Amino acid sequence: xxxxxxxxxxxxxxxxxxxxxxxxxxxxxxxxxxxxxxxxxxxxxxxxxxxxxxxxxxxxxxxxxxxxxxxxxxxxxxxxxxxxxxxxxxxxxxxxxxxxxxxxxxxxxxxx
Amino acid sequence: xxxxxxxxxxxxxxxxxxxxxxxxxxxxxxxxxxxxxxxxxxxxxxxxxxxxxxxxxxxxxxxxxxxxxxxxxxxxxxxxxxxxxxxxxxxxxxxxxxxxxxxxxxxxxxxxxxxxxxxxxxxxxxxxxxxxxxxxxxxxxxxxxxxxxxxxxxxxxxxxxxxxxxxxxxxxxxxxxxxxxxxxxxxxxxxxxxxxxxxxxxxxxxxxxxxxxxxxxxxxxxxxxxxxxxxxxxxxxxxxxxxxxxxxxxxxxxxxxxxxxxxxxxxxxxxxxxxxxxxxxxxxxxxxxxxxxxxxxxxxxxxxxxxxxxxxxxxxxxxxxxxxxxxxxxxxxxxxxxxxxxxxxxxxxxxxxxxxxxxxxxxxxxxxxxxxxxxxxxxxxxxxxxxxxxxxxxxxxxxxxxxxxxxxxxxxxxxxxxxxxxxxxxxxxxxxxxxxxxxxxxxxxxxxxxxxxxxxxxxxxxxxxxxxxxxxxxxxxxxxxxxxxxxxxxxxxxxxxxxxxxxxxxxxxxxxxxxxxxxxxxxxxxxxxxxxxxxxxxxxxxxxxxxxxxxxxxxxxxxxxxxxxxxxxxxxxxxxxxxxxxxxxxxxxxxxxxxxxxxxxxxxxxxxxxxxxxxxxxxxxxxxxxxxxxxxxxxxxxxxxxxxxxxxxxxxxxxxxxxxxxxxxxxxxxxxxxxxxxxxxxxxxxxxxxxxxxxxxxxxxxxxxxxxxxxxxxxxxxxxxxxxxxxxxxxxxxxxxxxxxxxxxxxxxxxxxxxxxxxxxxxxxxxxxxxxxxxxxxxxxxxxxxxxxxxxxxxxxxxxxxxxxxxxxxxx
Ligand code: SRM
Ligand SMILES: Cc1cc2nc3c(=O)[nH]c(=O)nc-3n(C[C@H](O)[C@H](O)[C@H](O)COP(=O)(O)OP(=O)(O)OC[C@H]3O[C@@H](n4cnc5c(N)ncnc54)[C@H](O)[C@@H]3O)c2cc1C
Ligand code: SF4
Ligand code: FES
Numbered sequence: 001x002x003x004x005x006x007x008x009x010x011x012x013x014x015x016x017x018x019x020x021x022x023x024x025x026x027x028x029x030x031x032x033x034x035x036x037x038x039x040x041x042x043x044x045x046x047x048x049x050x051x052x053x054x055x056x057x058x059x060x061x062x063x064x065x066x067x068x069x070x071x072x073x074x075x076x077x078x079x080x081x082x083x084x085x086x087x088x089x090x091x092x093x094x095x096x097x098x099x100x101x102x103x104x105x106x107x108x109x110x111x112x
Numbered sequence: 113x114x115x116x117x118x119x120x121x122x123x124x125x126x127x128x129x130x131x132x133x134x135x136x137x138x139x140x141x142x143x144x145x146x147x148x149x150x151x152x153x154x155x156x157x158x159x160x161x162x163x164x165x166x167x168x169x170x171x172x173x174x175x176x177x178x179x180x181x182x183x184x185x186x187x188x189x190x191x192x193x194x195x196x197x198x199x200x201x202x203x204x205x206x207x208x209x210x211x212x213x214x215x216x217x218x219x220x221x222x223x224x225x226x227x228x229x230x231x232x233x234x235x236x237x238x239x240x241x242x243x244x245x246x247x248x249x250x251x252x253x254x255x256x257x258x259x260x261x262x263x264x265x266x267x268x269x270x271x272x273x274x275x276x277x278x279x280x281x282x283x284x285x286x287x288x289x290x291x292x293x294x295x296x297x298x299x300x301x302x303x304x305x306x307x308x309x310x311x312x313x314x315x316x317x318x319x320x321x322x323x324x325x326x327x328x329x330x331x332x333x334x335x336x337x338x339x340x341x342x343x344x345x346x347x348x349x350x351x352x353x354x355x356x357x358x359x360x361x362x363x364x365x366x367x368x369x370x371x372x373x374x375x376x377x378x379x380x381x382x383x384x385x386x387x388x389x390x391x392x393x394x395x396x397x398x399x400x401x402x403x404x405x406x407x408x409x410x411x412x413x414x415x416x417x418x419x420x421x422x423x424x425x426x427x428x429x430x431x432x433x434x435x436x437x438x439x440x441x442x443x444x445x446x447x448x449x450x451x452x453x454x455x456x457x458x459x460x461x462x463x464x465x466x467x468x469x470x471x472x473x474x475x476x477x478x479x480x481x482x483x484x485x486x487x488x489x490x491x492x493x494x495x496x497x498x499x500x501x502x503x504x505x506x507x508x509x510x511x512x513x514x515x516x517x518x519x520x521x522x523x524x525x526x527x528x529x530x531x532x533x534x535x536x537x538x539x540x541x542x543x544x545x546x547x548x549x550x551x552x553x554x555x556x557x558x559x560x561x562x563x564x565x566x567x568x569x570x571x572x573x574x575x576x577x578x579x580x581x582x583x584x585x586x587x588x589x590x591x592x593x594x595x596x597x598x599x600x601x602x603x604x605x606x607x608x609x610x611x612x613x614x615x616x617x618x619x620x621x622x623x624x625x626x627x628x629x630x631x632x633x634x635x636x637x638x639x640x641x642x643x644x645x646x647x648x649x650x651x652x653x654x655x656x657x658x659x660x661x662x663x664x665x666x667x668x669x670x671x672x673x674x675x676x677x678x679x680x681x682x683x684x685x686x687x688x689x690x691x692x693x694x695x696x697x698x699x700x701x702x703x704x705x706x707x708x709x710x711x712x713x714x715x716x717x718x719x720x721x722x723x724x725x726x727x728x729x730x731x732x733x734x735x736x737x738x739x740x741x742x743x744x745x746x747x748x749x750x751x752x753x754x755x756x757x758x759x760x761x762x763x764x765x766x767x768x769x770x771x772x773x774x775x776x777x778x779x780x781x782x783x784x785x786x787x788x789x790x791x792x793x794x795x796x797x798x799x800x801x802x803x804x805x806x807x808x809x810x811x812x813x814x815x816x817x818x819x820x821x822x823x824x825x826x827x828x829x830x831x832x833x834x835x836x837x838x839x840x841x842x843x844x845x846x847x848x849x850x851x852x853x854x855x856x857x858x859x860x861x862x863x864x865x866x867x868x869x870x871x872x873x874x875x876x877x878x879x880x881x882x883x884x885x886x887x888x889x890x891x892x893x894x895x896x897x898x899x900x901x902x903x904x905x906x907x908x909x910x911x912x913x914x915x916x917x918x919x920x921x922x923x924x
Binding site for chain 1: 172557560658659666672918
């Protein structure tokens with residue numbers, strides 16, 4: 001379904017220390033709102049910061065496992081899959097994340 | 113292996129329900145191709161009315177997204193109209209030139225709005241009310257303001273009129289007859305409805321036949337047969353619907369008003385079925401979703417090759433979705449061949465009429481209070497002999513008892529098979545089972561699991577009442593039975609005891625020791641564990657922000673748009689001009705969009721951006737304010753009345769005691785929020801008897817009341833004891849709160865806690881055991897010495913303001 005991503009542009013968004021485990025932070029790239037998470041097992045995920053339910057700020061949710069619970073009405077979003085955990089339904093965009101020299105970078109797809 | 117191909121034409125509400133049911137019964141039976149001419153995935157058409165009124169957004173009423181179809185392998189031709197059926201070759205032609213062969217074909221093309229064949233019907237600004245495109249047109253027109261004329265005073269016309277009026281247009285409804293909604297209402301109910309709508313500013317022109325719509329290019333007015341004309345900037349035609357049968361007719365399928373189908377929804381061609389508004393079954397076409405969803409269920413069963421269900425027709429009931437108007441109608445509402453029973457209370461705006469024939473209900477009209485609608489409807493559908501109920505029937509189901517208007521008590525009295533959600537045919541028993549077996553807590557969860565209240569939403573109140581009823585019941589279950597959450601098998605009491613006994617000092621330790629089933633819990637258990645540890649180890653435990661709900665983490669209430677509200681503490685509700693000035697300055701400085709007096713005697717600054725929070729706090733702190741904890745499971749307000757200092761009835765100084773109580777208790781974290789009240793005499797203006805802790809002054813001192821609640825489930829307090837002095841009230845308050853902190857369950861307000869343990873237990877611990885009381889109070893004061901650090905000051909001083917901003921703002 002998603003358009004083929006031909007190139008990835010990595011954007012540095014801050015240092016790893018700024019994001020403690022089990023926390024999320026909001027990031028803005030242009031007018032995109034992205035939520036960045038560090039899970040308890042120290043993995044990083046980035047998804048669109050808009051809950052598929054009613055647009056709640058996922059970056060403010062409680063992080064558990066590889067999921068976040070939206071602060072507005074408690075939908076649970078699977079961060080790796082970028083989708084709501086059943087019985088709820090809906091998707092959020094996911095973005096690749098990497099750490100280079102202690103700096104977090106988010107990958108934005110650029111079509112040709 | 114190639115599977116038979118099922119083609120569905122039309123992606124409306126019924127097709128959507130059909131697909132869902134079919135995939136549940138037989139996920140792999142067919143290759144499915146779906147034509148939907150609207151440029152949207154499936155949506156809830158019923159909710160177009162609230163969308164028009166601006167109460168919901170289009171995105172909120174979509175029931176699917178594109179991925180849903182892809183994941184189920186459905187070839188969804190979105191925005192493509194089917195233009196022709198070639199029955200000989202078994203092909204469907206699409207407007208995009210595509211040709212799709214079928215083995216089985218379903219027509220679910222719905223209806224089209226009727227457009228009156230009068231001059232001017234093609235002018236710009238003349239619309240119908242059927243789909244998203246129509247609503248977008250109306251909203252665009254309403255944005256320019258002006259006058260709207262709605263032709264048609266039926267269900268759709270009135271919903272359109274109410275919506276346009278809410279959007280600020282001046283609206284006139286034109287109706288051919290002298291009675292609104294004549295299909296559903298009798299004279300009296302129709303008149304009450306009209307008066308209510310007039311009271312909201314709608315205008316009505318009754319018994320008018322429209323002759324023409326006037327204007328050059330755009331609509332300018334409407335002319336009637338009697339010669340009168342009125343100006344208009346928008347004209348909505350809501351005069352009826354006609355089943356969409358074009359494709360079927362052109363393909364030579366037998367049609368009358370709709371496409372004629374059998375009890376298995378089959379047309380005269382055995383490879384083709386029709387379902388929903390487009391079909392005609394046993395001479396009837398339906399225009400409401402309840403019977404149509406029933407058809408979808410039967411057809412899914414047929415297509416899944418189970419063939420165990422048949423559709424035998426439905427009785428329908430109607431409700432109007434205009435916020436604030438309650439109306440229910442079903443069956444033979446005029447009662448020409450029955451005997452009417454009527455109850456009419458014009459003062460209360462309530463009207464009930466039941467039409468009986470041979471001791472059975474054959475018609476129902478309810479206006480103003482429709483809670484009993486589903487019960488009457490059930491009696492009518494079942495053909496129950498009501499002769500023994502006759503005397504009291506009009507008062508509704510459980511009016512006879514003491515439950516009055518309390519919806520919780522009333523749903524409690526309903527039988528298990530009483531239908532709660534008419535659209536989806538969900539009865540009480542199904543909902544109750546889902547709540548208890550699946551452990552559902554919220555309306556959304558109930559919707560997700562049962563579909564109750566997921567369509568038109570008019571039964572939302574009933575579903576909520578059921579939730580309150582069932583969850584209230586939890587508290588009577590045996591102690592300690594229910595696990596804290598699905599991450600663990602242990603209940604709250606066991607977990608708390610284990611924390612203390614084993615000396616567990618952190619969330620990971622607790623989870624490890626008690627063999628948590630998830631790596632790091634969930635949004636239910638983590639905040640609970642954080643609280644348990646904080647109470648168990650007040651000195652050593654360091655609060656874990658990652659285990660706090662956002663409100664408690666950022667010390668402000670998140671709002672629906674992601675901004676926050678800030679409520680400073682105003683001790684005992686008493687303020688000063690200087691405080692008010694400081695608040696006013698802060699509100700102006702940060703351009704706070706809404707300043708509101710709360711129900712708790714303080715002032716709410718609403719709509720603050722997260723990045724402004726530390727700055728607002730710094731300014732409020734400088735002016736002497738501390739956080740009001742309006743966001744936390746914490747001590748909230750202490751509401752006071754004027755008391756003996758000014759009031760001519762006051763017998764004690766309630767204001768001073770309230771302030772002292774709040775100074776003692778603010779900053780304490782508790783299992784659920786705690787509200788207090790102090791009244792200066794038994795007139796009780798501070799409503800102390802619906803607070804968690806209340807003091808009411810009497811000549812000889814103070815009555816202490818506990819366990820009140822004014823929220824979802826109102827409960828009045830019980831009298832704990834009487835004391836002589838204000839100091840004793842403070843000691844009781846401290847002891848009471850500490851006991852609640854130590855033994856109450858997380859999320860359980862004092863009302864439920866006391867119901868669970870009993871007032872006697874509380875008296876034993878607090879009243880009959882002065883030593884125990886003093887020990888509790890002392891522990892509370894110790895914990896308070898640490899807790900009474902204002903989180904706003906701390907955050908404003910210590911936390912870097914960056915933490916409240918986005919981690920990064922990068923140009924695109
Ligand atoms: C602001 C205020 C309404 C107002 O403008 O007056 C309010 C606003 C909210 N109330 Fe309330 N309640 C407010 C007084 C009340 C009262 C009246 C009172 O306190 O005297 C009640 C009934 C009394 C009671 O609690 O027993 C009340 C019963 C509730 C309930 C139902 C609680 C229950 O146990 O049934 C909730 C839901 C909950 O807590 O889960 C709730 C929840 C909320 C929340 C926190 C919803 C939320 O989670 O976002 C609202 C926050 C809006 C905000 O950001 O400010 N609010 N709420 C009032 C704040 C008082 C204050 O100064 O702190
Ligand atoms: C504003 C409004 C409020 C309502 N309120 C209520 C209410 O409160 N309670 C209630 O029970 N009912 C209500 N209804 C009625 C309810 O929405 C309908 O009964 C229901 O949607 C019928 O479902 P359906 O699938 O038969 O038709 P529809 O939902 O109309 O779906 C038919 C679909 O087929 C498409 N289609 C038609 N021909 C073709 C073709 N040739 N090719 C491709 N696609 C085609 C149409 O564009 C449409 O999307 C309301 C209706 C409206 C408009
Ligand atoms: S409760 Fe009593 S003291 Fe307080 S305002 Fe009312 S009448 Fe006066
Ligand atoms: S907005 Fe996320 S759950 Fe409602």
